[in-house]
Amino acid sequence: MAAGTTTKERLERLINAKNQLEAQINRNGQILAANDNVGMSGPLVDPEGFPRNDIDVYQVRLARQTIICLQNDHKELMNQIQTLLNQYHSEIATTDPELVNRASALDLDSDRSPGGANITNRAPARAIVVVNLVSPDSPAERAGLCAGDAILRFGSINSDNFKGDLAQIGELVRNMQSQNVQLKVKRAEQQLDLILVPKTWSGRGLLGCNIVLPPEAMDH
Numbered sequence: 001m002a003a004g005t006t007t008k009e010r011l012e013r014l015i016n017a018k019n020q021l022e023a024q025i026n027r028n029g030q031i032l033a034a035n036d037n038v039g040m041s042g043p044l045v046d047p048e049g050f051p052r053n054d055i056d057v058y059q060v061r062l063a064r065q066t067i068i069c070l071q072n073d074h075k076e077l078m079n080q081i082q083t084l085l086n087q088y089h090s091e092i093a094t095t096d097p098e099l100v101n102r103a104s105a106l107d108l109d110s111d112r113s114p115g116g117a118n119i120t121n122r123a124p125a126r127a128i129v130v131v132n133l134v135s136p137d138s139p140a141e142r143a144g145l146c147a148g149d150a151i152l153r154f155g156s157i158n159s160d161n162f163k164g165d166l167a168q169i170g171e172l173v174r175n176m177q178s179q180n181v182q183l184k185v186k187r188a189e190q191q192l193d194l195i196l197v198p199k200t201w202s203g204r205g206l207l208g209c210n211i212v213l214p215p216e217a218m219d220h
Contacts, residue, residue, distance in 0.1 A: 010082045018077050025070045031063040040064055085156045125152040126159040127186060129211040138208020143196040145209055152183040173198045173206055
């Protein structure tokens with residue numbers, strides 16, 4: 001790595017590499033879609049056990065294998081992005097919110113595959129914290145949070161990198177004061193994307209809500 005490369009520049013490069021990987025996955029997903037939308041698990045043989053003659057079986061197999069390899073690369077890249085993002089948060093607080101928001105918006109827990117093709121089954125995202133109180137007229141209420149909401153992603157923090165320490169979220173909130181923090185929230189059977197702006201208000205703290213660690217029953 002070249003001397004003098006900043007964390008921001010490294011993060012931008014990783015985000016660009018992520019976009020390129022997702023484009024490749026999407027291209028291969030389009031091959032599967034063109035072959036009777038066979039996806040990653042559709043049958044390649046007919047009811048009699050012979051190779052289907054309505055699709056290009058070789059092309060489908062190659063596309064599936066390519067997607068698997070690319071998704072493994074994508075997962076490793078996302079881990080690198082999260083590591084750098086945490087480092088970036090510790091280096092600057094408010095000077096470059098746009099880059100932080102771009103990385104925070106990476107949807108690690110989506111049921112969709114990168115690039116938009118529905119070609120993989122991922123484990124459901126786990127809640128990292130649960131909201132048990134929202135104060136009236138607070139930043140949390142204005143963001144649309146409600147008591148009982150399970151937060152699956154809080155900015156750059158998700159079930160993959162959350163250490164089970166509420167101080168980790170507190171640090172992010174302080175670093176992102178007066179900036180957009182993207183949340184993914186589970187409410188009943190719905191998943192919602194909300195924007196929370198931590199800031200001073202008439203009440204205590206920067207959020208105006210109380211969050212707690214989820215009970216074990218929610219870790220599914």
